Amino acid sequence: MTTKSKFFLLTGIVVFVFALVYIGVNVTTNLGKTKPQVTAAEAGKRLNKLYNNISVSTQPPLKGQIDLNPADVAEALPEITKFPISVDSTTDHFVEIFSSTEKSGTGVDGWLNGVAKDFNKANIQVDGKPASVKIRNIASGTAADYIKSGKYVPDAFTPSNELWGEMVKASGVKTELVSKRLVGNVPGIVIAKAKYDSLVAKYGSITVKTVTEAISNNELSMGYTDPFASSTGLNFLITALHTFDNTNLLGEKAVQGFENFQANVPFIASTTIQMRDAAKSGSLDAFVLEYQTFVNAADLKGAYVFTPFGARHDSPLYALGSLPQAKLDIIKKFAEFVAQDKYQQSAKDNGFNDLEDYKPELGAIDGSLLSPAQKLWKEKKNGNKPITAVFVTDVSGSMNGEPLNRLKESLIKGQKYLGKDNSIGLVSYSSTVTINLPIAKYDTNQQSMLVGAVNSLSASGGTATFDAIVVALKLLQDQIAVDPNTKPLIFVLSDGETNDGNSLKDIRSLIEAYKIPIYTIGYNADIKALQSISSINEAASINADTDDVVYKIGNLFNVQM
Secondary structure, three states: OHHHHHHHHHHHHHHHHHHHHHHHHHHOOOOOOOOOOOOOOHHHHHHHHHHHOOOOOOOOOOOOOOOOEEEHHHHHHHOOHHHHHEOOOOOOOOOEEEEOHHHHOHHHHHHHHHHHHHHOOOEEEEEEEEEEEEEEEEOOOHHHHHHHHHHOOOEEEEEEHHHHHHHHOOOOOOOOEEOOOOOOEEEEEEEEEHHHHHHHHHHHOOOHHHHHHHHHOOOOOEEEEEEOHHHHHHHHHHHHHHHHHHOOOOHHHHHHHHHHHHHHOOOEOOOOHHHHHHHHHOOHHHHHEEHHHOOOOOHOOOOOOEEOOOOOOOOOOEOOOOOOOOHHHHHHHHHHHOHHHHHHHHHHHHOOOOOOOOOOOOOOOHHHHHHHHHHHHHHHHHOOEEEEEEEEEOHHHHHHHHHHHHHHHHHHHHHHHHHOEEEEEEEEEOEEEEEEEEEEEEHHHHHHHHHHHHHHHOOOOOHHHHHHHHHHHHHHHHHHOOOOOOEEEEEEEEOOOOOOOOHHHHHHHHEEEEEEEOEEEEEEEHHHHHHHHHHOOOOEEEEEEEHHHHHHHHHHHHHOO
């Protein structure tokens, strides 16, 4: 073989190998993905094609009678039996205690249950009679709603932190602080280690002040939980406002600081699980969490750094209302029983009673400021970016009767939580899809037409869920073309899986391309089918039965709208 021939042969081999590598890289880049990423232009074409193949009708507008009274929390709350008794009383001489879920749940979250069971076995006498306690497992924010509204007031209340106790007290309910601490815990900001190191290099240390500054400068993507429901979320809100102005939480300086910070917060989670899932997907650099949860999460401890903030979460114990002396004595005896060394050690074994050197950044907070602070958050959390939401309602045959009645009730009552600066539309579906209410600003006229559209819904036929989502996506894309500044959302209210029209596989890449969160509310539903939709863009999926859907949907709208 001549030198020239060898040269051409070697050149050909090099080109061939390079081509194989190039093809291999391009093929493996998309392994594990549903499809190669869809461009905006491609997404638009595919959306139009799918939309044109769906049977869509538009219903003439119908006006309904609107109720201008504010939302009635007591009316929306389900019966208290929805929240389980984790330890029952064993005598006729007992007190009922509302307990936050991190200490009255199961496993490492069930510490207080074990203590209460031992108390009930100890034959402790009060007024010459054996005493016992009943523990009800209920989140602090929800418990506060029951107590403040008067729908159900237990004998005692042990929330995660004192903020809820001060809020209850400010609402007019008689409270007595029996113990400032049943068990030690601390809220914190959990930051991915690499991001933590880069922030320390720039700011020197991590505090709420440096975190809010980093978020305002768009250097940190962080989420936190609903301050109406979450102890850590409420604590973070109050601590942030205090950071912006420690002399006036609700003053102009604090409000301006909050607006600047909130403009760059990508994520308000309805639940801690939703927030953690978003972090796992890489959407968040940081989020808020209690230390007891953090230290028990093997997937977090190695990859994240925990930084305490705000008021401690030491589970205070309050007596509520004008109790007979005997009941007050039982509550005091229980507080003394909990304080024993062996129970404090068992608490430590479950992740409590750590970070004892942490001193609260916040001093005493006037309880009368807490509800106005929540209201401020509701009004300012979206900044200058209004929301456009489409409600997608399942009116298939399986929704007939009580499920559809509750869907209507939850939408009509839940709409009181929608911000007036937002825009909304309504789509319903069975085997076909109907646009019941085109998107428009949520003024009194649109509110009236929403009520009319919801009241007109009737159930029959199959379940073309994904066809309806396509229609909602189309409505939102048309709205974004008119108002690019709006933030689009979809809420799907359904009882089960699709059995008609397009599948999730057909439209998944579109949902990924548009990055529109799709919140799902299940009515006695196959929740896994709905979770598969919501998980695409880190939205919440709520499994609500007919008893508590009104309350749950109100909370969801309050956070996201």
